[in-house]
Amino acid sequence: MTDYTKIDFDSLAALSDDEVVTHSFVRDVPISGGKTLALVTLDNGRDHTRPNTLGPVSLLEYATTLDELKARAAAGEIHAVAITGKPFILAAGADLSKVAEIPDRDTARKLGQLGHFALGKASELGVPSFVFINGLALGGGLEIALNADYRTVDASVPAVALPEVFLGLIPGWGGAYLLPNLIGIENALKVVIENPLKQNRTMKADDVMELGIADAKFDSVAFLEDSIKWADGVVSGRIKVKRPNEPGKVERLVKWDAAIAIATKLLKSRIGSVPKSPYAALELMKAAKSGTKAEGFEREDEVLSELIVGDQLQASIYAFNLVQKRAKRPAGAPDKAIAKKVTKVGVLGAGYMASQLALLFVRRLRVPVVITDIDQARVDKGVAYIGEEIDKLLEKGRISPDEANRLKALVTGTTDKADFADCDWVIEAVFEELEIKQNVFAEVEQFISPEAVLATNTSSLSVEQIGAKLAHPERLVGFHFFTPVAVMPLIEVVKTPHTDEATLSTAMVTAKNLRKNAVITADTPGFVVNRLLAVLLGEAMRAVDEGTSFQTVDEAIAPLGLPMAPSVLLDLVGLKVGAHVLDTHHAAFPERFYRSENLHKLADYGKLLDKDDKGKVKGFDKGALKLVAGGKNPRSADEILVALQDGLAREVRLMLDGDVVAAAEDIDLCMVLGAGFPFQMGGLTPYLDRVGASERVFGDTFHHPTITGVGA
16 A cells, blocks of 8 residues: 655645645644643635635645644643634635646646645544534545544535536545545435536535534534534543444445446436546445545545546636636626616516526516516416426525515516516517517617617527617627526627627626626627537438438537437427527528438427436437438448537637637637536537647647647
8 A cells, every 4th residue: 555654745845836825723722621622724814715725735734734733642732633724714625727737647646645645644643633614615625524533514604515526537635435435325426426517516514414424513603612612522422423324334235336336327328428537436436335545545546647637637627717717707898887787677578488587587686577478378477487486496495485575576577568668678588580579679669768778588590680670779789598597507698780888798797697607709690509509410410311320420429528419409409499590500601501301300290209208218209210211321420520520620710710709718618608518528629629620620729739638
């Protein structure tokens, strides 16, 4: 087994000369029986906007601090050690910017070994060790806690998680071994695999307690004092800690491998086999059911070193920075100071999409929202739907009864457009037909103030043409949501040649207030996401029309790592919508976008996939397959994939040359947030560079240098 004490970690520290060091401050706290608890506080000296992170220098200082405390414990000076963080934050894990700079595999291995060396000391002090999770605890921050003997958690902790597989890594400082052995394999799979792959979901204090990660929970007002009292009780023997989720022999013999097998099968159906880190984490957790902690840590070292130098981590960090940084400072956004205030929202339409929009606006903006439609029955149905959704939020404990009542009171319905007179923001979500959208805007413009902003949720029509009948087209902006509206984080904000700066600024500020990420695009068919998905669906249907099976097409496109195969995507958006999207793009760019008559036949037929009563896909519908049969020139999966890669590279290059967005990074941001392009791929343009499509199509790459791993 690796002897971490014999490893020279100085080379790691040398790479971190500009590290924001998280220091380990110690003070002695008297507890009962004349004993002493040494309290270690982790603090990088910055405010809450710069969380504690764990770079090499921070880890080495932490290790030295615990060594000193171990010596004091041996001398009888202290009887327990507790670790906590600065206000609101324990630690946010490793500094990803430093991880991205690691030059080779040996250095990567040392980073994993240093984490184990430092954090592991909490269980080797000779006295009980505690971690008081007083705030944010992500990745290595949570692993600090897992390496200790006992844990408490603040009732208002904002986020606890092991998000590593979301970023192309694994919990490599003990998490993959320690967590399943603390809370059982099924619970651990939820934390390590399921949560990160659900848009990086984090846990609150109640989740931490229910799973058995923490042993006690205390309110914020006296969290530290109550945690110290509780630790005193444990040290004195007055408190006996019980852990009902800790795995026993039966779980290890019967449930462990079965749970891993089920999780593996589920993963393959959901994300395919392209992302490496989730499967690597599964293998580590499978091995964690037996063997020693030292063996578990050594396995983590090897896997972590392999992932750190690979393409997927570098791509993940690129995507992570897009979402964390570029999305918060959108390219081309006007000064937010010129944005107009939105004090009342009008929604044109009361169908499913319109009702989802109304619900989002009332929840996030907390302003009156009025919806309208062609008759009172549709309006009443829309208002009722919104009320039912608010009730569901109440039932789930997401909002209070008072808040539910306030939200419902803010939503009204009408068939009289005059009731929109005092709206500052009016958004349409009516049928996707140009004349209908033109007419509803022209009608409502008669009643609203000249300053009110008009927004269209069109997914493919020209925003400029939608505003053709407006007296003031400068106040019209595209505001394209993705479904489901409450979940998908992207809004494409479409600027027409007439859209003025105040309108654009209002749209960007409104998107932020809705807690969405906005990317400004030019008014071009499909904007960004749908234009690129049209390339994908067009290439898929071209192959089917030529005689390739749907199954082969799905397999061909799987290496992109998209959350769903083309057949499932068509089923989700609807066959008629899919046909309409291809028709729209073919009409605009007939030489580049494919129109499929077979897709129209499928749309008329009504189904592509065969499902059971619960909606689970059983396979392809036999009648649908007969409709599209007849092609005489089937292609191989490899041929389809290369054609798709080249088609995407060509279209992205044309979009950038045409100033559809400011930069390649904005295309990647749209595809990550709007199409579920996986972090491990880094976005579309780094992927196209890596597979050679950029070079094949235009003799260059989108990124200089290309975004790849550092090798062995």
